[in-house]
Amino acid sequence: MEQIRSRIKIKLLEIAKKSQIGAGDFSLEQTQEESFGDYSTNLALILAHKIKTSPKKVAEDVVQELNGGDYAVSVAEPGFINFRLSGRDLLEKAGEIGVMKDKYGENKGGEGAKINLEFVSANPTGPLHIGNARGGPLGDVLANVLLKCGYQVTREYYHNDLGEQVRKLGESVLYHVKTARGEKAEFPKGGYEGEYVKELVGKMGQCPNSGTAPIPSAFDLGSMAIEYYLKDILDVCLTMGIKFDIVSKESAFNTAKVVSLLKKEKVTKEKDGALWFGPKDNFLGDRECVLVKSDGNLTYFANDIAYHLDKKKRGFDKAIDIWGANHTGHIPRVLAAMTALGVKNFLEVILYQWVSLIRDGREVGMSKRKGNFVTAREVLDEVGKDAFRWFFLDKDVDSHIKFDIDLAKERSNKNPVFYVQYAHARMCSVMRKIEGGRLKMEDRCEKVENRRLKNTKKPSTFNLKPSERSLLRELIYFPDIVEDISKTYKVQELTNYAMRIADKFHKFYETCPIIGDPREKERLLILNAGKVVLENTLNLLGISAPTSM
RNA sequence: GCCCCCAUAGCUUAAUGGAUAGAGCAUUGCGUUGCGGACGCAAAGGUUAGAGGUUCGAGUCCUCUUGGGGGCACCA
Numbered sequence: 001m002e003q004i005r006s007r008i009k010i011k012l013l014e015i016a017k018k019s020q021i022g023a024g025d026f027s028l029e030q031t032q033e034e035s036f037g038d039y040s041t042n043l044a045l046i047l048a049h050k051i052k053t054s055p056k057k058v059a060e061d062v063v064q065e066l067n068g069g070d071y072a073v074s075v076a077e078p079g080f081i082n083f084r085l086s087g088r089d090l091l092e093k094a095g096e097i098g099v100m101k102d103k104y105g106e107n108k109g110g111e112g113a114k115i116n117l118e119f120v121s122a123n124p125t126g127p128l129h130i131g132n133a134r135g136g137p138l139g140d141v142l143a144n145v146l147l148k149c150g151y152q153v154t155r156e157y158y159h160n161d162l163g164e165q166v167r168k169l170g171e172s173v174l175y176h177v178k179t180a181r182g183e184k185a186e187f188p189k190g191g192y193e194g195e196y197v198k199e200l201v202g203k204m205g206q207c208p209n210s211g212t213a214p215i216p217s218a219f220d221l222g223s224m225a226i227e228y229y230l231k232d233i234l235d236v237c238l239t240m241g242i243k244f245d246i247v248s249k250e251s252a253f254n255t256a257k258v259v260s261l262l263k264k265e266k267v268t269k270e271k272d273g274a275l276w277f278g279p280k281d282n283f284l285g286d287r288e289c290v291l292v293k294s295d296g297n298l299t300y301f302a303n304d305i306a307y308h309l310d311k312k313k314r315g316f317d318k319a320i321d322i323w324g325a326n327h328t329g330h331i332p333r334v335l336a337a338m339t340a341l342g343v344k345n346f347l348e349v350i351l352y353q354w355v356s357l358i359r360d361g362r363e364v365g366m367s368k369r370k371g372n373f374v375t376a377r378e379v380l381d382e383v384g385k386d387a388f389r390w391f392f393l394d395k396d397v398d399s400h401i402k403f404d405i406d407l408a409k410e411r412s413n414k415n416p417v418f419y420v421q422y423a424h425a426r427m428c429s430v431m432r433k434i435e436g437g438r439l440k441m442e443d444r445c446e447k448v449e450n451r452r453l454k455n456t457k458k459p460s461t462f463n464l465k466p467s468e469r470s471l472l473r474e475l476i477y478f479p480d481i482v483e484d485i486s487k488t489y490k491v492q493e494l495t496n497y498a499m500r501i502a503d504k505f506h507k508f509y510e511t512c513p514i515i516g517d518p519r520e521k522e523r524l525l526i527l528n529a530g531k532v533v534l535e536n537t538l539n540l541l542g543i544s545a546p547t548s549m
Numbered sequence: 550g551c552c553c554c555c556a557u558a559g560c561u562u563a564a565u566g567g568a569u570a571g572a573g574c575a576u577u578g579c580g581u582u583g584c585g586g587a588c589g590c591a592a593a594g595g596u597u598a599g600a601g602g603u604u605c606g607a608g609u610c611c612u613c614u615u616g617g618g619g620g621c622a623c624c625a
Binding site: 027033078079162272299329414434492515549 | 554555560564567568569570571572573574583585587588606617619620624
């Protein structure tokens with residue numbers, strides 16, 4: 001199905017080009033107020049500015065040129081041009097939506113480009129906490145949207161199985177193992193203090209806490225511990241509805257080779273026995289950073305360069321990483337290093353702001369090392385997958401989330417997600433009554449679409465009630481929303497959209513009897529289209545669409 | 550000190566530079582001889598932190614101020 005918005009846009013572009021105005025210079029967007037119409041453009045305002053004429057007059061001229069389209073065009077102060085679809089068109093669209101089902105909203109904009117989408121990638125030094133979990137639903141939904149837009153998407157998880165933190169964790173575990181055996185031990189400096197480390201000793205089957213078997217080294221214990229947590233984190237992700245296509249290990253990349261490449265590019269220097277990345281004439285300025293430590297070990301930074309180069313080598317056209325705000329400073333470094341090696345415009349980073357948690361009216365700290373954090377699993381168990389995902393998807397990545405866990409628990413049945421799901425359950429309930437009784441839904445839609453809409457000459461039966469019209473109008477925006485998110489990555493548009501659909505549906509339901517009404521067929525068409533769109537939206541969000549509640 | 554992000558209704562928050570700043574929760578009052586009342590209708594609640602600037606037009610862009618979060622490791 002051709003997108004209505006694209007069709008209008010093409011016409012507008014023809015007009016714009018005459019005055020050397022490009023597609024990016026004017027907008028064509030959904031109207032905020034239904035009374036204005038369904039789509040709106042500021043083209044006349046832009047044109048007027050350029051040719052120094054009154055916007056209103058320009059708008060009127062543009063409208064003349066637009067004549068003949070299958071929508072009503074009007075001009076509004078100070079010079080907006082509004083497009084309004086007829087009830088007949090809207091109903092026709094509803095029919096198409098009913099036929100397209102889960103294909104509705106797809107577009108080919110991605111042209112099969114391969115995208116590597118990496119998210120969550122938490123340090124495996126403890127359970128996934130609520131802050132790190134934010135990237136999960138975010139990445140998962142973005143992947144869904146990109147797939148719907150014709151991209152090939154790989155969901156990737158990066159496992160940090162190397163480095164100082166793993167060593168510290170190993171030493172902390174060793175301390176607890178020794179203590180459990182009654183041996184004297186000293187808690188390592190800067191070790192992981194959380195109670196969960198002690199519990200881990202019991203959970204790790206292979207980790208002996210009694211008997212005579214030799215105690216593994218701190219290194220081996222560290223390796224066992226992070227394997228345990230990797231499994232644990234991936235398992236929590238599954239509970240969130242997230243499945244990764246691939247897990248990449250930090251230890252698997254040839255960082256030494258990348259370091260020598262950087263040396264060859266003369267963007268490194270030795271200082272204090274370490275090797276630093278410090279390109280001259282670079283915006284990084286004095287913010288140089290270590291690639292190889294003085295003890296010969298590679299830094300996370302160096303490994304990360306190798307890792308991202310590997311993504312390029314694997315044939316991806318673009319890599320999108322979703323990181324927490326604590327990685328802010330890491331971005332320019334990695335980008336600079338990749339640029340130095342000739343890889344540009346490849347990596348994009350989506351940074352999300354931190355989640356803080358309120359419990360018993362107080363903010364809970366979020367240090368993994370201190371162990372005073374709230375786990376994702378804990379919250380998931382309390383509020384459920386659907387509400388959990390909704391909660392993280394509902395907000396702009398740039399906004400800090402303050403999550404009062406007691407409040408969420410207490411009012412979980414009043415969460416907006418239930419409002420949306422209830423709308424779906426209601427739709428299904430009417431469907432059941434129809435299908436249980438007489439014709440199948442599909443038959444009815446086909447009939448209405450084929451006979452009544454396409455061959456009717458009298459449009460009088462298409463005078464829609466306001467509640468019918470506003471629901472239908474909302475439904476035609478779905479492809480636009482999906483396309484927009486593939487460009488802006490603002491997934492919260494989807495939750496907002498789901499709310500609007502539910503809202504418009506409930507109003508429709510309230511004012512328009514369906515079964516047995518003289519206009520039953522049209523109403524069923526609307527109902528069915530609404531159900532298809534709501535299901536598609538919830539599918540993208542990874543939130544279940546219950547048929548009853 | 551330097552860099553990044555944020556500040557919108559009592560609370561949580563939405564709004565590719567557009568028209569009367571939208572929701573949910575909480576508060577108040579109404580509505581089922583109808584297919585799900587987990588609903589609908591209505592009321593109340595805002596000088597978009599403050600001050601300047603840019604322009605046809607600013608919550609959105611620029612500058613400054615105030616207040617919060619994050620970063621500035623031979624951690625990841």
